Amino acid sequence: MKKILTFIGILSFVVLFAQTAANLTEFKENIAEQKAEAKSKLKAYRYDGSKITYFNFKTYKQVKEVEIYLFNETDYRFSFNGKSLPNDITVAIYDKDKSAEDRVLLKEFTNIIGDNIVVESSELNDSYLVQKNEKVRLKRVYVDYIIPETAGAQNKEPTMKERGAVVLVMGYKN
Amino acid sequence: MTKFAIPILGITLGLLLPGCNGNDSGDKGELNIVDTTQTSDEASINFESPDEDYHLPSPLQIASIFKKSGLQYNSAATNPTEVAANYTDELELLLNFGVYSADMAYCVMNNQPNEGRKYLKVITELAAKIGMEAVFENADLIDRFNANIENSDSLEILMVDIHERSEKYLDENDMEHQSSVHFSGAWIEGMYLGVYDFENNNSNDGIGTKIAEQMAILHNIIKGLKDPRNDGMEIEWLITDLSEIENTFNNFDSVKNYYENDMPGEINLIESEYNKLGSLIKALRTKITNG
Numbered sequence: 001m002k003k004i005l006t007f008i009g010i011l012s013f014v015v016l017f018a019q020t021a022a023n024l025t026e027f028k029e030n031i032a033e034q035k036a037e038a039k040s041k042l043k044a045y046r047y048d049g050s051k052i053t054y055f056n057f058k059t060y061k062q063v064k065e066v067e068i069y070l071f072n073e074t075d076y077r078f079s080f081n082g083k084s085l086p087n088d089i090t091v092a093i094y095d096k097d098k099s100a101e102d103r104v105l106l107k108e109f110t111n112i113i114g115d116n117i118v119v120e121s122s123e124l125n126d127s128y129l130v131q132k133n134e135k136v137r138l139k140r141v142y143v144d145y146i147i148p149e150t151a152g153a154q155n156k157e158p159t160m161k162e163r164g165a166v167v168l169v170m171g172y173k174n
Numbered sequence: 175m176t177k178f179a180i181p182i183l184g185i186t187l188g189l190l191l192p193g194c195n196g197n198d199s200g201d202k203g204e205l206n207i208v209d210t211t212q213t214s215d216e217a218s219i220n221f222e223s224p225d226e227d228y229h230l231p232s233p234l235q236i237a238s239i240f241k242k243s244g245l246q247y248n249s250a251a252t253n254p255t256e257v258a259a260n261y262t263d264e265l266e267l268l269l270n271f272g273v274y275s276a277d278m279a280y281c282v283m284n285n286q287p288n289e290g291r292k293y294l295k296v297i298t299e300l301a302a303k304i305g306m307e308a309v310f311e312n313a314d315l316i317d318r319f320n321a322n323i324e325n326s327d328s329l330e331i332l333m334v335d336i337h338e339r340s341e342k343y344l345d346e347n348d349m350e351h352q353s354s355v356h357f358s359g360a361w362i363e364g365m366y367l368g369v370y371d372f373e374n375n376n377s378n379d380g381i382g383t384k385i386a387e388q389m390a391i392l393h394n395i396i397k398g399l400k401d402p403r404n405d406g407m408e409i410e411w412l413i414t415d416l417s418e419i420e421n422t423f424n425n426f427d428s429v430k431n432y433y434e435n436d437m438p439g440e441i442n443l444i445e446s447e448y449n450k451l452g453s454l455i456k457a458l459r460t461k462i463t464n465g
Contacts, residue, residue, distance in 0.1 A: 028346075032342075046234075046235075046238075046330070046334060047334050047337075047338065048231060048232050048235050049229060049230075049232055049337070051227065051229045052223075052345070054221055054222050054223045055223065056222060062225075063225070064223055064224075065227065066227045066228065066229060067226070067227070067228040067229070067394070068228070068229050069230075069231060069390060069391055071231070071235075071239050071387055071388075072440060073239075073242060074235075074238075074239065074242075097226070134438070139387075139390060140390065170229060172231075172238070174238055174330075
């Protein structure tokens with residue numbers, strides 16, 4: 001009897017993990033498709049690279065930050081794909097990192113879930129000019145992904161329903 | 175196989191193997207199964223990006239920036255392809271993979287396709303030695319290069335394609351930490367080509383500010399090299415040399431004045447500062463390319 005129970009237990013684990021493996025493989029395949037979609041939105045901008053930010057929704061708010069360099073005399077386009085998000089998040093773009101109390105919010109948007117949103121460096125420079133009244137080109141920006149708290153989330157053993165990612169593809173104009 | 179699939183396969187095998195031996199392992203075997211599962215499961219599903227991350231520009235973008243500032247091509251500036259055979263250990267191979275990538279970008283951006291083709295060939299050979307041959311396999315890259323040799327725009331797209339394939343390969347094989355090693359080789363070579371032009375092209379006033387501008391990314395290059403997964407490669411000397419370049423630059427009066435007074439525009443170093451920065455870059459480039 002004990003051997004049968006052990007066998008059933010092992011079989012359950014194998015089935016569970018085969019399912020998890022399939023889910024994770026599908027998740028990664030989706031990411032690849034979303035990256036291709038985000039890249040297609042760069043249009044005339046030359047692809048420079050991508051940054052995929054992975055996270056799990058938890059019972060508390062989280063912020064994941066990505067620093068991006070902007071070089072002088074170069075225009076950039078950022079393509080954000082949120083089609084691997086189970087819940088919506090907020091994307092906020094600042095001139096300084098999250099430790100700076102005097103940082104300027106250049107752009108903020110929500111409703112990225114299931115969508116692909118494009119931002120250009122020119123609008124970020126314009127936003128900085130309006131708010132600081134200084135005509136300077138930004139040398140870097142910080143993209144903050146603000147992941148809201150999710151009631152009932154499994155913080156220690158998250159499920160696929162709590163798993164999310166944002167695909168960010170960057171391009172520059174030659 | 176992806177970095178997610180590998181641990182899952184491990185979990186499954188970890189479960190099946192004790193299961194096969196279950197007849198003679200008794201209760202102890204059952205306990206081990208549960209522990210292994212929970213640990214590996216968390217490692218795969220819980221994978222999360224760091225709270226603070228960054229994106230570094232591609233070698234092609236750096237070459238494009240220097241080109242736009244008036245940099246002129248000089249065939250004597252690049253690392254000769256003939257010395258590639260001298261690179262044998264992992265760190266030499268990874269660093270010079272980056273060096274040659276920057277050289278190829280320099281050639282392509284400056285309409286030197288025949289030189290660029292030589293660098294593509296050597297990059298392909300180095301990739302095979304560092305376990306990245308899949309990036310170049312079945313890609314017919316040399317054929318595509320030859321077919322587009324008169325079209326610099328198509329060659330740039332080919333370089334973007336190689337960059338994207340490398341990025342994907344490193345991501346899928348949990349090798350992103352190595353990209354900071356490639357990148358430091360590419361970055362130092364790009365800076366060296368800028369310094370070379372600064373010293374040899376009197377008509378170019380713009381390159382100096384571009385060299386200073388590129389210094390902004392050094393901090394994150396060093397951060398990437400310090401990834402514990404790079405520990406086995408003995409890269410302390412590289413981190414030390416790059417840190418010396420960063421500290422020297424940050425302590426220049428022109429740089430301190432720029433940041434302390436929140437000055438607009440670009441950082442303009444004085445001649446002695448350029449000379450000091452240039453000598454450090456050249457010394458490190460020599461160390462990397464000499465192997």
